[in-house]
Amino acid sequence: MFRASTPVALITSLLLAVTSLPASYGHLQSRASGIVQVQSGGWGTSISTQTGAATNAPYLLTWTANKNRQYALIAIVNTGSYNLRAGHISISSAKSNGDTANPPTLTFETCSGAWNATSYACSGSITTIASTASGQIDFPQNISVGNRLVIRVTNLRDINANYLTTINALSFRTDIRAAEVLSS
Amino acid sequence: MKAQRVSHHLRVVATSVFAGSLILVAGTSVFAGLNATVSASQTDSAGTLILSTANNGAGFSQPITNLAPGDVVNRYVTLTNSGTLASQSLGLSIAATGSSTLITDGIAPATNKALTVTVLSCTSGTWNTSTGVCSGTTNTEISETSLSAFTSQKVFSVSPALAAGATSQLQIRTKLPDQNETTVNGVVPTATVQNGSATLSYLFNQAQLTGATSNS
Numbered sequence: 001m002f003r004a005s006t007p008v009a010l011i012t013s014l015l016l017a018v019t020s021l022p023a024s025y026g027h028l029q030s031r032a033s034g035i036v037q038v039q040s041g042g043w044g045t046s047i048s049t050q051t052g053a054a055t056n057a058p059y060l061l062t063w064t065a066n067k068n069r070q071y072a073l074i075a076i077v078n079t080g081s082y083n084l085r086a087g088h089i090s091i092s093s094a095k096s097n098g099d100t101a102n103p104p105t106l107t108f109e110t111c112s113g114a115w116n117a118t119s120y121a122c123s124g125s126i127t128t129i130a131s132t133a134s135g136q137i138d139f140p141q142n143i144s145v146g147n148r149l150v151i152r153v154t155n156l157r158d159i160n161a162n163y164l165t166t167i168n169a170l171s172f173r174t175d176i177r178a179a180e181v182l183s184s
Numbered sequence: 185m186k187a188q189r190v191s192h193h194l195r196v197v198a199t200s201v202f203a204g205s206l207i208l209v210a211g212t213s214v215f216a217g218l219n220a221t222v223s224a225s226q227t228d229s230a231g232t233l234i235l236s237t238a239n240n241g242a243g244f245s246q247p248i249t250n251l252a253p254g255d256v257v258n259r260y261v262t263l264t265n266s267g268t269l270a271s272q273s274l275g276l277s278i279a280a281t282g283s284s285t286l287i288t289d290g291i292a293p294a295t296n297k298a299l300t301v302t303v304l305s306c307t308s309g310t311w312n313t314s315t316g317v318c319s320g321t322t323n324t325e326i327s328e329t330s331l332s333a334f335t336s337q338k339v340f341s342v343s344p345a346l347a348a349g350a351t352s353q354l355q356i357r358t359k360l361p362d363q364n365e366t367t368v369n370g371v372v373p374t375a376t377v378q379n380g381s382a383t384l385s386y387l388f389n390q391a392q393l394t395g396a397t398s399n400s
Contacts, residue, residue, distance in 0.1 A: 028392035034244030042378035044367035179254025183316035
């Protein structure tokens with residue numbers, strides 16, 4: 001039997017279904033997309049021997065007691081992705097027992113040519129950057145990516161104990177190029 | 185007895201339907217006969233809303249590499265509403281994945297500043313993609329906003345509506361805020377922005393202009 005209440009129920013159900021739709025229903029939306037990969041570069045230096053591979057550890061120089069005028073050749077290696085306008089190191093020295101009193105004064109020099117690994121002689125002209133026993137030393141010279149700045153370290157003093165000098169390489173934002181605006 | 189009543193009802197219904205059909209056919213024939221030279225037709229079609237992007241210069245086709253703190257990279261895309269309906273609420277959201285330091289600003293003691301994005305439009309002119317100069321009027325549609333804030337859509341502030349067939353010429357400005365970091369022995373600090381990588385998925389969205397009632 002077709003009861004009189006059936007159409008009322010159908011209409012009520014239909015109204016409920018329609019009124020329960022979200023307000024945005026029926027409004028069209030359209031989207032468009034694009035993807036871009038963004039990569040940042042990095043700046044950094046490490047200390048190594050004149051020609052050795054760079055490591056991520058502090059570099060250690062050992063000075064022998066009672067020996068006048070000792071040399072060492074070290075290199076600041078550009079391990080980052082930007083050319084550098086300067087290199088920096090910080091040094092500190094201590095005896096084997098940890099005593100930091102009376103550390104040796106070290107002289108840091110660069111060569112316009114090449115350093116001789118045996119005689120420590122420079123094929124060009126020598127520039128003295130600093131003579132100090134501790135602290136930060138700045139080398140205002142360009143070091144391109146993957147290249148190195150070789151430095152002669154001289155200990156002029158006749159020390160009475162074996163000193164260990166720890167050298168850390170520092171690199172700052174200001175060592176790389178200025179910020180750029182690129183349009184393409 | 186009950187079966188007879190049902191049968192009777194069915195006969196009544198069938199007869200009514202048949203009679204009604206005859207009346208309709210007859211009526212239509214008469215109507216057609218009287219109005220043979222008058223006819224009218226109406227075609228109703230739904231509108232479309234289609235948004236597309238096209239690279240203007242490098243656009244989204246090339247990666248951004250070796251970004252340094254303070255660098256700004258401008259890329260250009262043209263949005264087109266190629267549908268038949270006008271739109272509103274044109275906006276942009278960005279989904280970013282990759283190095284968290286490039287996506288979200290650091291919380292102390294971390295000091296990293298993440299990438300930011302700015303959207304500009306050029307009206308009554310075009311962008312010079314080499315110089316970044318708009319020959320018409322430059323409008324800031326979305327001011328410089330950190331990438332992490334783009335997870336929700338930002339609606340264009342000046343030109344959020346696009347007429348059917350209209351275009352919006354955009355400059356997408358990606359910036360790595362200037363910041364200092366000290367690298368020691370080749371080791372970058374924790375929470376560094378250096379040597380990072382992020383994939384930015386831009387999603388432009390437009391909505392249909394609110395439906396209107398027209399009388400004609």
